[in-house]
Amino acid sequence: MTQTPLTQTAGITAPALNPYDQLSRILPEESGIDELGELTIGEVSVTELAAKYGTPLHIFDERGLRRQMRRLTDGLRERWPNSEVLFASKSMPIVAVYAIAAAEGMSIDVAGLGELRLAIEAGVPGDRIYMHGNAKSDEEIALAVSHGVGTIIIDGTDDIDRLEAALPAGQTQRILLRVIPNIDADTHATQATGGETSKFGVTFEQIAEIAERVRRTPGVELAGLHVHIGSQILDTDPFAEAVRRVSRLGEFAVYDVGGGLGVNYTPDDQAPSVEDYLDSVVAAARELLPPQSKLIIEPGRSTVARAGVTAYSVVTTKQTGRHFVAINGGMADHLDTALTGQQYSPIIANRPTATPDATVQLVGRQCESGDLFVDNAALPSPKIGDIVVLAATGAYAYTLSNNYNGALRPAVVFVGDGKERLAVERETLDDLLRLHRVAGEHDWGTPL
Known part of the structure; x- marks a missing residue:
């Protein structure tokens, strides 16, 4: 039988809060846990939204x-x-x-x-x-x-x-x-x-x-x-x-x-x-x-801020000088941490109540050492394919998005009462290339 972890505070033994409960006042107001034990926002499964719209994905309650x-x-x-x-x-x-x-x-x-x-x-x-x-x-x-x-x-x-x-x-x-x-x-x-x-x-x-x-x-x-x-x-x-x-x-x-x-x-x-x-x-x-x-x-x-979260997929994990967990976003869609040093709170959407058993460097995919989401993040051992949600990203994450390393700006979806509405489409490679197509009018291999 699995025992609930305990914490000791001022001589009183009490059940430890799981990640979802710890973040209850930071996650969107209409957050919940479904029958599969996964995170929902507006009664919609975050993992299903990630599968449908791809990640990174901005989700709004x-x-x-x-x-x-x-x-x-x-x-x-x-x-x-x-x-x-x-x-x-x-x-x-x-x-x-x-x-x-x-x-x-x-x-x-x-x-x-x-x-x-x-x-x-x-x-x-x-x-x-x-x-x-x-x-x-x-x-x-x-x-x-x-x-x-x-x-x-x-x-x-x-x-x-x-x-x-x-x-x-x-x-x-x-x-x-x-x-x-x-x-x-x-x-x-x-x-x-x-x-x-x-x-x-x-x-x-x-x-x-x-x-x-x-x-x-x-x-x-x-x-x-x-x-x-x-x-x-x-x-x-x-x-x-x-x-x-x-x-x-x-x-x-x-x-x-x-x-x-x-x-x-x-x-x-x-x-x-x-x-x-x-x-x-x-x-x-x-x-x-x-x-x-x-x-x-x-x-x-x-x-x-509180109404929005960003969902990412875990791409790779490795143990070198630190335990690194890399997700498929970064400074291109989440610049605030590098810009202001703001701390954020992650949670794994497909295991939101699992007990953290690892301390990791949650990092992005941009080619900068400063591309760090969360320093020393306590998470239940992340695995490739996990959906990591960063809470309270409703303000400035989309605003500051960019095309660093050719990244594409994420989609934005609104959810409520079990329904979803796409608010902003994901940027495509065609969108990225459109402004450069004038290059086709010139022979760039020939000097002026």
Whole structure:
């Protein structure tokens, strides 16, 4: 008879948690175990999805995603009725997520021409699109104006020059001015955006001059201010401090206090709940902002991270200086670990409750020593063909995907209530070659 492993904590003997139970607050809300003892998401078998669509594969819990969006929109509205929640779409810029977010009451923030076109393709009304960017091009500004984008966030005077040139006579464009709050939040350097050396926004001392420049520009309406302090922030105090800093700049109709709420990636993480985050922001707003003003937040990571996982197949295992387990993805579809050092949690979908008996280096297939998924991952001895799921990859994994070593971008599938919907097709070799076919027009073996 197999005995349940035991752990000893503070003199009390208790059953050890299996991997699935350990990751229960990190895996998608609609995760489960089927009658075969395998991992499901949205009542759909992960191993069956992997067999049907191939791996790597991004899988999204649609019900959990929609539920999280409503927590944010309803929660802020209950606390501050004149409010708006923007989905920071850079975290997962695909048409399906844009459309779902809009359907669940979120507006959309975009930070580039491609994101703007995707939002338009998803049917998001122009007045519910907010356009960001610290280096907006003429083309981006022109498309925003022609599509009727409701709000453009101004990052400096060059934006105003471009907007003035693009704005037709008689047309009005609402703007927010992004300011640097001088808050150094506790996060990775690549994710900090609110310190005094940030490339985003203008200083407090520059606001008056820029406001005067706006006043002299026909059709441009300065509605309020915008701040953002960073991403993957695991403390609510900096968000409240951002409200305090922006409140010192005077009374405006709109205060956009950005996003950045962190999420749980490992069992050791203790991210604030949506409720705690909203309580902190709104408490500061009630104390300091005009009661009639509009309050805006921009959650991206905290909207989509938990809802998404990525499934991979084990390709090879070997014991050299370390016990290596290589899966068929890497920096091409999961760049975040190499970029920010973020820790992630793996689980084997076909054996999610099996007791870990091996400590391995879970690595990818790209030709870089830094192509590491998880350092010292505790797993039940991985075998070739196992399906390894990386939890909480719903934010930025697809966003940062690339063609390193000729890798093809994965497909994205949404699941719920036992059904699946393909949201993004897997990139093919034909897709990869299409942009290079001009090469066929030249004899590259002959020098110019």
